Amino acid sequence: MSHASSPLKSLTVNRPTLLLDKNRAIRNIQRMQKKADRAGLRFRPHFKTHQSAAIGAWFRRLGCKSITVSSLDMAAYFADHGWKNITVAFTANLLEGKAMKSLGRKTQLNLLLDSAELARGLPPFLPAKTPVWIDVDVGYHRTGIPWDDFSKIITVARAVRSEAKLSLAGLLTHSGHTYQAKSPLEIRRIHKDSLLKLRAVKKRLQEEGIHPCEISIGDTPSCSAANSFAGADEIRPGNFIFYDLTMSTLGVCRDEDIAVAVACPVVAKYESWNQVVIYGGAVHLSKEFLLDERGRRVYGYPAFPGNASWGPAERKAPIVSLSQEHGLIEMNDSFLRQTKVGDLLAILPVHSCLTADLYRSYLALDGKKIERRQSNDRG
């Protein structure tokens, strides 16, 4: 498709490149920040999605002061970039005690735990009094103490409060089961149910004299779809800054909110199979997939260059197969006619967190490079 005026046309891209539409990302941040403000919630966005100090600064300019990360290395990176209050929303890993110690000297660390043993094991690695959150499971069944195991939660809360180096921040959950929901309505139902359970736990703790105790929630589907957050004190969504096809398919964002795409050159075209091959494979997109209405795996949809950005997801041209470096797009005759070898397609990612994690930088549509954290080998 010829859009001579598209900003994509003026970028120098000759191989798979992670594009970032800054306007969309900032709009996504503003929308979520406003929602948190309106509901009186602390906004503690998860930075694992973008992992970029420069993008972090966009949040800071909008008033954000506290953040979430998923590893100590990520925490160290953002601490080095001036973030003074960081929650590591991943069960504290005592094997990394040394890193915890040096980090605790640089920033206000907040940690996550799920057992009394861990509460007793942490203090030697903490240079300062450290707020800890108790990981509570409300239905996702990944990590956390089952919400209705009151006696275990009380035991852990007491263990925390008996350690001079720890303070009890509250209850934290990740309702990741919203990703399996079929509609925003179902997401709101899960969200409501999660808060109901957490409030019940909080009440039970209060009866035991254990308070104050905050409630922290934070999956992008809930935070995007919900308007009521009764009982919550903070939200920690991450994916919303970029969104992706999973989110637009769930109905919690529109395709036009998706702020990253991978520019991929078309390298071959096979009319007889109605197929176009892009330079862009599993190492450029990740192997995350959606199932389409026929139950077929789809690894992304292309978008053509548009006037201000890339256009909408072309759902009639799915990426149906992905090997290490190749992606295969199935196209009808009309799309095939519009596409030629050497064209660039913007591939919308199925899961933007995983896709972005494969790159060291973003290319903004104005041609500027935005660095991501150079991970110290996956830390």
Next chain:
Amino acid sequence: MSHASSPLKSLTVNRPTLLLDKNRAIRNIQRMQKKADRAGLRFRPHFKTHQSAAIGAWFRRLGCKSITVSSLDMAAYFADHGWKNITVAFTANLLEGKAMKSLGRKTQLNLLLDSAELARGLPPFLPAKTPVWIDVDVGYHRTGIPWDDFSKIITVARAVRSEAKLSLAGLLTHSGHTYQAKSPLEIRRIHKDSLLKLRAVKKRLQEEGIHPCEISIGDTPSCSAANSFAGADEIRPGNFIFYDLTMSTLGVCRDEDIAVAVACPVVAKYESWNQVVIYGGAVHLSKEFLLDERGRRVYGYPAFPGNASWGPAERKAPIVSLSQEHGLIEMNDSFLRQTKVGDLLAILPVHSCLTADLYRSYLALDGKKIERRQSNDRG
């Protein structure tokens, strides 16, 4: 499990780390090299799997002189490390003409194409006479001219021969459909069929006066399972250096041949769900999966520390779910009893190429670090 003497126990690992069993890798190289020698084939291993100059040197010491890569950046890296004959087994991408030109000055480049337009488009970017392979599809349907479209293949071959800067190396295929086979027998059937088709094309070209024309094949399943390579001139397998669960499930290697694993700390244990949580998610393992006999997705199997390396894949303890940083392992009571928070598990990868691609280095079992190519942002 306590194996006080296991080399894994003496490694300093506190977060997901890519382990390499050098003995196994070298054994895998030797076995394939011998097979190529015995069959009189040029051994042109695909280096996209390991992407390491140090590992490349192990091949060189065994007599290997020519290699395969999947991108120009990868070719540049290995050219800088002394490799003088490199095939880029990926449809030539004219958008990268400049990179092609500078690379062609450093090494003998061999390129891949599938159209007469490409044959005519390449010469301006070639500083020296360049052998090109015609990409032929024998059933995988990813890239390549359908093998029975003789007239197109002849047209492309003639276009190549009419360019002073190009020479026709021959016919190249990747029979990736062997990955979908159910047994080594079926793999050998596909392999035989591929060679039959390529020989038919070669004969047809010969009848048109187009020769010499070599035949290059190269998927790890075929090269591992087959003993006869009648008609082939070179093989380009890559995955075999590490193998993985996909290959041992296909029956073309044993679990004991798998030469990489990701060491992951156990961070939580939930007896009530028979579940252990590891620090090790999609960004550490990739989302490639196998289907087990119940049709369930499995993202890897753990192995316990063994005497000389890690032990066999524990198929009764599958990783059943993988989010960005977490892996969930389902365990029976007996495994649960053997496993505690803080333990390290060696996770055998489903697809070692994709897993290794997520790291910048390997940790050998003797504690030495082996660098991988620092990719220039996914090139």
